[in-house]
Amino acid sequence: MATSLYKAQFALKICENHDKKELHAYCKTCDKKVCTTCIKEEHSSHDWETITDILREKKNSLPEECKEIRAKKVPGLKKDLHRLERKIQEEDTRFEQNKSVLNGSRQRYIDGINKLFDDKIDVCQQKSEAAKQIYKDKREVLKQKVEYLDMVTTALDKDINTLPDHDILDMEKEMRGELEKALSYSDDKYTCTTVFVSGQMDVQVLENMIGEIHSISVEEMNEIDRYSDAILSIKPASETNAWVRVMDDRHMKFLDRVGEELKVMKTPCYDLITSRGGDIVLSEGKKGSISVLTQDEKTITTFDTKSLCPTFISKTENDDILVTLWNGGDRFNLVPTSRRIVQRMTLTGKVLHTYEFREDGKTRLFTCPIRTAENKNKDVCVINRLSGETGELVVLHKDGLVKFTYRGDGLEYERFLPFDVECDVKCRILLTEDYSRAIHILSSEGMYLCKLRHYEQLAPTVISIYGDNLWCGLHDGRVKVYKYTY
Numbered sequence: 001m002a003t004s005l006y007k008a009q010f011a012l013k014i015c016e017n018h019d020k021k022e023l024h025a026y027c028k029t030c031d032k033k034v035c036t037t038c039i040k041e042e043h044s045s046h047d048w049e050t051i052t053d054i055l056r057e058k059k060n061s062l063p064e065e066c067k068e069i070r071a072k073k074v075p076g077l078k079k080d081l082h083r084l085e086r087k088i089q090e091e092d093t094r095f096e097q098n099k100s101v102l103n104g105s106r107q108r109y110i111d112g113i114n115k116l117f118d119d120k121i122d123v124c125q126q127k128s129e130a131a132k133q134i135y136k137d138k139r140e141v142l143k144q145k146v147e148y149l150d151m152v153t154t155a156l157d158k159d160i161n162t163l164p165d166h167d168i169l170d171m172e173k174e175m176r177g178e179l180e181k182a183l184s185y186s187d188d189k190y191t192c193t194t195v196f197v198s199g200q201m202d203v204q205v206l207e208n209m210i211g212e213i214h215s216i217s218v219e220e221m222n223e224i225d226r227y228s229d230a231i232l233s234i235k236p237a238s239e240t241n242a243w244v245r246v247m248d249d250r251h252m253k254f255l256d257r258v259g260e261e262l263k264v265m266k267t268p269c270y271d272l273i274t275s276r277g278g279d280i281v282l283s284e285g286k287k288g289s290i291s292v293l294t295q296d297e298k299t300i301t302t303f304d305t306k307s308l309c310p311t312f313i314s315k316t317e318n319d320d321i322l323v324t325l326w327n328g329g330d331r332f333n334l335v336p337t338s339r340r341i342v343q344r345m346t347l348t349g350k351v352l353h354t355y356e357f358r359e360d361g362k363t364r365l366f367t368c369p370i371r372t373a374e375n376k377n378k379d380v381c382v383i384n385r386l387s388g389e390t391g392e393l394v395v396l397h398k399d400g401l402v403k404f405t406y407r408g409d410g411l412e413y414e415r416f417l418p419f420d421v422e423c424d425v426k427c428r429i430l431l432t433e434d435y436s437r438a439i440h441i442l443s444s445e446g447m448y449l450c451k452l453r454h455y456e457q458l459a460p461t462v463i464s465i466y467g468d469n470l471w472c473g474l475h476d477g478r479v480k481v482y483k484y485t486y
Contacts, residue, residue: 066153224259231473236466303349404446
């Protein structure tokens with residue numbers, strides 16, 4: 001059966017470049033069968049063997065390779081198929097949920113705006129159908145490749161000693177090519193999420209009355225897998241390069257998007273950013289200072305933070321910085337003299353605003369603030385740790401008044417432990433969360449929208465957006481770079 005299936009496909013035994021020359025050798029350099037004239041001409045400097053010799057190796061190794069593919073690779077590919085099926089179903093469910101929200105809101109409005117609702121439903125459906133079609137296309141291609149790998153590995157395993165020599169070589173080459181293509185079809189390379197969020201009634205702006213469709217997708221472009229410990233900081237300096245800090249490493253690594261280390265800076269700093277002009281800004285906790293360096297690491301200025309230890313820093317739209325500071329002691333059991341603050345500063349050390357207390361001037365805003373981000377609407381977003389196992393997101397107006405606090409409300413997890421926060425150009429808030437092992441997205445008003453990425457084995461630690469690139473660090477030391485479309 002195997003011979004009849006593949007005979008037409010693998011019947012070529014005569015060189016296509018040299019008429020009537022038999023293909024009696026195999027060029028390992030070019031991975032193809034060759035004739036004597038080929039060897040003398042374009043393959044003269046290549047590594048080649050006779051088909052008889054190379055078949056002796058293949059007949060010994062190929063059955064075991066086929067078994068290994070079926071045992072170790074094909075099951076994983078079948079799991080990818082199941083995940084794609086689930087994503088297609090999730091798109092149907094998500095569309096029905098969005099449609100339900102829209103139709104529920106519809107009852108509050110006059111008949112004259114029904115068309116706007118229908119238009120929104122159409123957009124949701126189009127986006128869901130588009131996402132489903134991508135998954136269906138991937139599913140169909142992957143299904144065919146899995147069926148082919150099942151068939152060809154079984155055929156080779158069963159008929160290895162009866163198949164013609166040339167057929168074995170051609171089948172094995174085709175099998176390896178199809179396997180490589182199948183393994184590249186991981187469903188984790190593409191995620192597309194469409195979420196509808198209702199707006200507030202406003203007779204002057206009908207579109208705001210209905211709400212906004214948040215259509216966000218991420219597609220993995222690169223994975224950097226060169227470190228073995230958690231990524232604690234990622235700060236992009238351009239579309240293609242970023243500073244990365246790894247846990248328990250006193251060096252900041254300047255990487256390109258494929259993971260090559262372009263520069264390594266030895267520093268005891270907690271964190272760094274690059275200013276709009278390209279200067280490097282370091283928070284040096286043990287020294288109690290912040291330093292500004294040129295790109296070639298020459299110090300421009302250093303200013304102390306007045307007995308407070310600076311930890312993580314972020315950049316604002318005006319090229320100022322937001323810094324989290326504390327004055328030692330127990331991180332979570334605070335005493336009257338404990339200080340846990342966020343400060344807005346210039347790059348010369350001038351304090352523009354200190355965020356420490358609520359309106360009453362007595363109640364603390366934070367237990368242990370760690371990460372910050374300024375939203376495009378000037379809100380200040382702060383990850384506040386409440387204990388070693390719990391935390392919250394505190395969002396302040398620029399003047400320091402609390403806008404909202406988010407603790408994973410309504411999610412299926414008992415505990416909530418955010419680690420890093422970032423904002424996109426649409427004022428949405430992205431945060432990494434430990435227990436759900438996901439990147440959560442909130443509206444600028446604090447409404448939970450969706451989980452942008454879910455990591456099955458371990459949690460994401462840090463994220464950062466530069467242009468349409470989303471950088472994400474993981475607990476195991478990997479860095480993923482996504483194309484972020486909104």
